[in-house]
Amino acid sequence: MPIEVILPKVDMDMAAGTISRWLVKDGDRVKKGATIFEIETDKSTMEVEAPGDGTIGQISAKEGAVVPVGVAVAFIFGEGEDASAIRLPSAVPAKAAEAPRLLVASAEIAPISSGDSSKPRATPLARRIARSHGLDLTAIAGSGPRGRISANDVQLQLKAPAAKSVQANIDYDLVPIDGMRRTIAERLTLSKTTVPHFYLSAACDMEKLLKLRAEINAVENLLKLSVNDFIVKALALALRQIPEANASWSDEGIRRHRAVDVSVAVAVEGGLYTPVVRAAESKTLGQIGAEVKDLAARAKDRRLQPSDFAGGTTTLSNLGMYGIESFAAIINPPQATILAVGAATRRPVVVGEEIRIGTRMDCTLSCDHRVVDGALGAQLLSAFRDLIEAPLRLLV
Amino acid sequence: MNAPITRELTYSQAIQEALAQAMDADPTVFLMGEDIGVYGGAFQVTGDLVHRYGEDRVMDTPIAELGAAGVAVGAALAGCKPVFEFQFSDFSALALEQIVNQAAKIRFMLGGKVSVPLVMRFPAGSGTGAAAQHSQSLEAWLAHVPGLKVVQPSTPYDIKGMLLAAIDDPDPVMVFEHKLLYKMKGDVPAEPYRVPIGKAIVRRAGSSISIVATSIMVHRALEAAEILAGEGIDAEVIDLRTLRPIDRETIIESVKKTGRLACVYEGVKTLGIGAEISAIVTESEAFDYLDAPILRLGGAEAPIPYNPVLEKAAVPQTDLIVTRVRELLSGRI
Numbered sequence A: 001m002p003i004e005v006i007l008p009k010v011d012m013d014m015a016a017g018t019i020s021r022w023l024v025k026d027g028d029r030v031k032k033g034a035t036i037f038e039i040e041t042d043k044s045t046m047e048v049e050a051p052g053d054g055t056i057g058q059i060s061a062k063e064g065a066v067v068p069v070g071v072a073v074a075f076i077f078g079e080g081e082d083a084s085a086i087r088l089p090s091a092v093p094a095k096a097a098e099a100p101r102l103l104v105a106s107a108e109i110a111p112i113s114s115g116d117s118s119k120p121r122a123t124p125l126a127r128r129i130a131r132s133h134g135l136d137l138t139a140i141a142g143s144g145p146r147g148r149i150s151a152n153d154v155q156l157q158l159k160a161p162a163a164k165s166v167q168a169n170i171d172y173d174l175v176p177i178d179g180m181r182r183t184i185a186e187r188l189t190l191s192k193t194t195v196p197h198f199y200l201s202a203a204c205d206m207e208k209l210l211k212l213r214a215e216i217n218a219v220e221n222l223l224k225l226s227v228n229d230f231i232v233k234a235l236a237l238a239l240r241q242i243p244e245a246n247a248s249w250s251d252e253g254i255r256r257h258r259a260v261d262v263s264v265a266v267a268v269e270g271g272l273y274t275p276v277v278r279a280a281e282s283k284t285l286g287q288i289g290a291e292v293k294d295l296a297a298r299a300k301d302r303r304l305q306p307s308d309f310a311g312g313t314t315t316l317s318n319l320g321m322y323g324i325e326s327f328a329a330i331i332n333p334p335q336a337t338i339l340a341v342g343a344a345t346r347r348p349v350v351v352g353e354e355i356r357i358g359t360r361m362d363c364t365l366s367c368d369h370r371v372v373d374g375a376l377g378a379q380l381l382s383a384f385r386d387l388i389e390a391p392l393r394l395l396v
Numbered sequence B: 001m002n003a004p005i006t007r008e009l010t011y012s013q014a015i016q017e018a019l020a021q022a023m024d025a026d027p028t029v030f031l032m033g034e035d036i037g038v039y040g041g042a043f044q045v046t047g048d049l050v051h052r053y054g055e056d057r058v059m060d061t062p063i064a065e066l067g068a069a070g071v072a073v074g075a076a077l078a079g080c081k082p083v084f085e086f087q088f089s090d091f092s093a094l095a096l097e098q099i100v101n102q103a104a105k106i107r108f109m110l111g112g113k114v115s116v117p118l119v120m121r122f123p124a125g126s127g128t129g130a131a132a133q134h135s136q137s138l139e140a141w142l143a144h145v146p147g148l149k150v151v152q153p154s155t156p157y158d159i160k161g162m163l164l165a166a167i168d169d170p171d172p173v174m175v176f177e178h179k180l181l182y183k184m185k186g187d188v189p190a191e192p193y194r195v196p197i198g199k200a201i202v203r204r205a206g207s208s209i210s211i212v213a214t215s216i217m218v219h220r221a222l223e224a225a226e227i228l229a230g231e232g233i234d235a236e237v238i239d240l241r242t243l244r245p246i247d248r249e250t251i252i253e254s255v256k257k258t259g260r261l262a263c264v265y266e267g268v269k270t271l272g273i274g275a276e277i278s279a280i281v282t283e284s285e286a287f288d289y290l291d292a293p294i295l296r297l298g299g300a301e302a303p304i305p306y307n308p309v310l311e312k313a314a315v316p317q318t319d320l321i322v323t324r325v326r327e328l329l330s331g332r333i
Helices: A094-105 A124-132 A151-158 A160-167 A179-194 A207-218 A227-241 A285-300 A374-389 B011-025 B049-053 B065-077 B089-103 B139-143 B156-168 B216-229 B248-258 B273-283 B285-289 B308-313 B318-329
Strands: A003-006 A016-022 A035-040 A045-049 A054-057 A066-068 A072-077 A197-205 A262-264 A266-268 A271-273 A314-318 A337-351 A354-368 B006-010 B029-033 B058-060 B081-085 B119-124 B149-151 B173-178 B185-189 B201-204 B209-213 B235-239 B242-244 B261-268 B295-299
Touching: A035 A072, A124 A151, A124 B285, A179 A271, A197 A374, A207 A227, A207 A354, A207 A374, A227 A262, A227 A285, A227 A314, A227 A337, A227 A374, A262 A285, A266 A285, A337 A374, A354 A374, B006 B011, B006 B156, B011 B029, B011 B049, B011 B081, B011 B156, B011 B185, B029 B049, B029 B065, B049 B058, B065 B081, B065 B089, B081 B156, B089 B119, B089 B139, B119 B156, B139 B149, B139 B173, B139 B242, B139 B273, B149 B156, B156 B173, B156 B185, B201 B216, B201 B248, B209 B216, B209 B248, B209 B318, B216 B235, B216 B261, B216 B318, B235 B248, B248 B261, B248 B273, B248 B285, B261 B273, B261 B318, B273 B285, B273 B295, B295 B318
Parallel strands: A262 A314, A314 A337, B029 B058, B029 B081, B081 B119, B119 B173, B149 B173, B209 B235, B209 B261, B261 B295
Antiparallel strands: A003 A072, A016 A035, A016 A066, A035 A045, A054 A072, A197 A354, A266 A271, A337 A354, B006 B185, B149 B242, B201 B235
16 A cells, blocks of 8 residues: 655644645655655744655645645555555645635735646536636636635636736735744734733943953853853843743733743744743853854754744843844743843943943843733843843853 | 314324324224333323223233334234334334334235335434433434335424324334424324325525434524524525435435535434435536535434433534534635
């Protein structure tokens, strides 16, 4: 019997995945365990291994196709086996469900192709209407499950010429929404519309920290530390000092977390990830530096595992490298705080009765008021600033 | 002529009235069953008939279904018209030899020279907390046998008319009565009348989907249709009434109109009446009118549980019909 290659469920709440890349093609020999394709979920890219030895065939989902979990996307044939040994419907992109809307707006984007476009899925009534109007079903986008064409879809197509004239006036390009963009949109909309945010800002004196960093980085054979590594550690220690703020809201009660897990926002092509440095308060700067470097590199390659970005009790977002002086961030739910960090800049500061040139870094802490009140947030930000301004405490 | 009198009767009163009128009209009609005499029947359907017609015509049998059914078949062959009551339809398993191998076959095997004018009544279905051996819906078993007619009347009006039609019928007719329907009330004419065997009826006309239901599921389908109507889904509800001979025409005409089909029945889903209804549609010209997969809602693939929550969950309820039809109409199935 040919072995089915199915789209696996790699994440608890995963219903479908996008095939981002095939590493094999029809006719290739594969060994059990070899990577044969990659899938993109809402959160990450995963490699899928061959479930057995044989010759790959009947690849039915193209790259970019959204496939429901559990659907066969290819088969592995043993010696002397061919497609006649299987009788299963080919996988068709679930994305086609959005097609009618897209069809009107921009026909060239509508993902209407099915795995086997010579045999579109259509209801008997849809076929009958198409037949009586001489319509080609392969040119119609199905709105049903797995792209099934219903009578209504055919009726829409019959009215389509009118819609096409509208298309000429469109002066924008429609960019399809991928899993990551949708997750960002959903989570941040949820946060900004349901979490009562307030914001606290403070400027940290960076003179000592930058000096300390230069000294450490001058030591040979040591991993070079970034300013961000110090900030991760300072934020974690500050939350250790103010444990009431290391918490998150839930309907059952406020969860006060025992460890400080710092999510670090990492920008990638087309979006961002927030991998987590766990128990950052108990790690050395060197450990944090190495960990962030590894997580950021894997994030950019979209190679993070779901466990790399699950959880987190606070988030650090640093836009200093873009020359941003200050900004306010949206909380990453269900966390209660997020620290937005700008660039350390040289600026005039008042020292006693004099104006001198100092180096300051603006930080803005966003708090979920359900969990963190103003005074508590202020204590946290103040503890953070004290640690940044007395950085030797980050080493011991 | 006097205007016809119609009263509100329960389903079980309607049965009793039909039995009495049949016995009044024809001296060869008599009743058999366990505890149908002085006790009045397990579900009090025969009530006091024994006092009105005597023990020769309202006959208590021993707890021996196979032997008693054999007596009934023999009496029918000898020119009587027995109406046999099973205490629970489940116990018909004991009498299958007489039903399947004798009653259903004799007319064919004797070249049509004799027939078996036997009526059997089967209190069926779940919902009474009577557990796995007293709650089944086995009508599809018997509907699989040529030579038998199988009906499932769903209202007091229909049970009276179909029972009288069954007693008139020269061949064995199996009448399945859902136990939860016995207390249901409805208008019933006082005079004898017949509801034809083999004719389904459209209980609610609609355009969005054809829901073909049997027995108590007709009422759940009608409730569901009212809820769905509030959402703009206009369901047609067909009461199948007879499983054999099945009314193909009503089903096919309805599906040609609506383009969608749901079958709702209490018997176990797999290999049940829903499969037959689906096949009738796909084999007919209605196939070309289908605009969605066919939906079957039937009983769970399990014995009926005793636990009341599980018992309810084991057979289609109104909510389930609403949910599944809604899913079908919104293109999620």
